Amino acid sequence: MTTEEFESTIKNFVDKYNNNLKIQNMLKKWNAELLIWSKDDNAGFIIKVENGKVVDISKSTSFNEGRIKVVGERRILIDMFKGLKNPSQLYLNGIIEVYGPERDQIILDRIVEEIWG
Amino acid sequence: MKKLIYGTQEFLDILKNTLNNDEKFRSLGKEDYTASEIIIIKDLKIGFWQKTIDGEIKELFLIPKNKISEYETMAEISYYIENYETVTKLCTENISFIQMIIDGQIDVKGNLKKLKKIQSANERMEKILKEICKNSLVLNKEQYIKWLAQNNFL
Numbered sequence: 156m157t158t159e160e161f162e163s164t165i166k167n168f169v170d171k172y173n174n175n176l177k178i179q180n181m182l183k184k185w186n187a188e189l190l191i192w193s194k195d196d197n198a199g200f201i202i203k204v205e206n207g208k209v210v211d212i213s214k215s216t217s218f219n220e221g222r223i224k225v226v227g228e229r230r231i232l233i234d235m236f237k238g239l240k241n242p243s244q245l246y247l248n249g250i251i252e253v254y255g256p257e258r259d260q261i262i263l264d265r266i267v268e269e270i271w272g
Numbered sequence: 273m274k275k276l277i278y279g280t281q282e283f284l285d286i287l288k289n290t291l292n293n294d295e296k297f298r299s300l301g302k303e304d305y306t307a308s309e310i311i312i313i314k315d316l317k318i319g320f321w322q323k324t325i326d327g328e329i330k331e332l333f334l335i336p337k338n339k340i341s342e343y344e345t346m347a348e349i350s351y352y353i354e355n356y357e358t359v360t361k362l363c364t365e366n367i368s369f370i371q372m373i374i375d376g377q378i379d380v381k382g383n384l385k386k387l388k389k390i391q392s393a394n395e396r397m398e399k400i401l402k403e404i405c406k407n408s409l410v411l412n413k414e415q416y417i418k419w420l421a422q423n424n425f426l
Contacts, residue, residue, distance in 0.1 A: 181374060243388050257380045257387075261373050264388065 158196060161229050162214075165191060165200055168236040169209045171270055178269050182207035187259055190221025191236075193229040223255030223263070238271040276408040278363050279416060281334050281423075283408060284320065288332040290400055297400065301327025301393040307386050310347035312340060315355040316417065318425050319343065327393065336425040349382035356413045362398070363405040369398055 172178060185207050192199035192215075201220050203211040218224070225232070231250055234240040243264060245251040253260055276283055291297045305327045312319040321343050323331040335343050344350060351373075353359055358377050361367055370391075372378045380387070411419060420426045 181371070184375070247385055247388060257382070257384055258373060258376070260384055261370065261380065261387075264391075265370065265374060 161193065161233055162200065164233045164236045165212060169202065169212060172266065173209055175269060178266060179207050182262065185262060187223060188221045190215060190224045191232060192218060192224055192226045193232060194226060195229045223259045225251060225253050227251035242267050278405060278408045278410045279359065280419065284332045284334065287401060287404055288329045290404065291329055291397055294400060297393055297396045298327045300396055301390070304389040305393045307349060307390055308347050309349045310343050311351045311353060312344065313353050313356055313359055316420065318420060334425055347382065349380065349387055352379040356416060360410050362401065363408070363410055369394065
């Protein structure tokens with residue numbers, strides 16, 4: 156499980172997200188910056204969302220970035236973004252951590268539900 | 273025949289009894305749904321209180337204006353709704369509670385882990401609420417304020 160795989164997994168997920176019309180319609184007023192943070196690497200990716208659409212993905216080495224932070228081991232995050240592990244269960248079992256306003260966290264749940272159902 | 277009025281204690285009692293007798297709601301809530309929740313209608317300064325234990329609703333009632341702060345401090349999850357018109361949308365429009373949170377029409381604060389656990393049961397609750405609404409009367413804001421005042425909620 157390499158950082159390259161981590162990056163490509165996130166990009167694949169973002170493609171699914173940006174091409175999902177239901178999500179785009181539902182979240183057209185949503186603007187956010189999400190930090191996906193790998194504890195193994197002490198680094199991650201910033202996903203920038205404007206009017207519901209991801210407009211940029213960039214590498215990050217600062218945990219201070221992002222209004223919403225999803226934190227976990229790289230292997231777990233990769234499996235989660237591939238749809239192999241249920242994010243709600245990971246969160247409820249304390250395997251990943253999510254920080255940020257309640258509304259954003261509810262939106263994340265909804266996105267996952269729409270994409271992986 | 274007297275029609276049930278949305279947002280009154282009588283309406284809440286029927287909702288509570290229907291849910292407690294609904295096998296699907298009880299099974300979705302079993303083990304996961306133990307929570308104290310409050311819905312605050314900001315323009316009217318009143319609210320709804322719900323206490324659920326192991327999937328059974330023990331308390332569901334209207335909170336008068338002078339008791340809102342007291343119940344707000346006891347709630348594990350608080351939902352803030354801007355105005356009465358938004359509350360009526362839950363009854364009259366095909367829009368979900370979650371969608372209204374996403375749209376920013378409802379703000380939520382509190383224990384998110386608990387909120388995730390109770391989401392499926394809450395969706396069932398919403399479906400049943402909309403069913404009851406089909407045979408209920410939705411008052412306009414002026415009428416509802418009058419009813420609240422007559423019943424000492426303001």
